[in-house]
Amino acid sequence: MPLSVTTPIVGTGVGTISTGTPFVHPELFQPYGPHQVLGVEPRTVLTQLAxxxxxxxxxxxxxxxxxxxxxxxxxxxxxxx
Structure with missing residues (x-):
């Protein structure tokens, strides 16, 4: 799957899903599982898009x-x- 310009692959954004994003099935848009690959626990950020x-x-x-x-x-x- 090609990476989009907004896909975090390094830094504090790895594994972070905004609630304005379709996060119910993150495996559909994350290039890899941040926990499996980097040991970073996924988290969801509630924003004004909640x-x-x-x-x-x-x-x-x-x-x-x-x-x-x-x-x-x-x-x-x-x-x-």
Whole structure:
């Protein structure tokens, strides 16, 4: 798969996925697994581009379940902060 101009292959951006990016299946757009290749744990950054779906997925990865109302409130917080 060709690398795009925004694909981080070195530095602190390796393994970082913005919630504005389709991060549900990162293997579809990351050139390699950052943990397997570099020992860098993947992380997701909630930004002003956050969606309720993204916030819900991040919460699930952290062991929390959000209902629709909680997801909207968390999304509004992420966008404001």
């Amino acid at each position: 969606s309720a779906r993204g916030v819900t997925a991040v919460a699930a990865r952290l062991g929390h379940t959000l209902d629709e109302s909680q997801a909207r409130a968390a999304m509004a917080w992420a966008k404001a902060v």
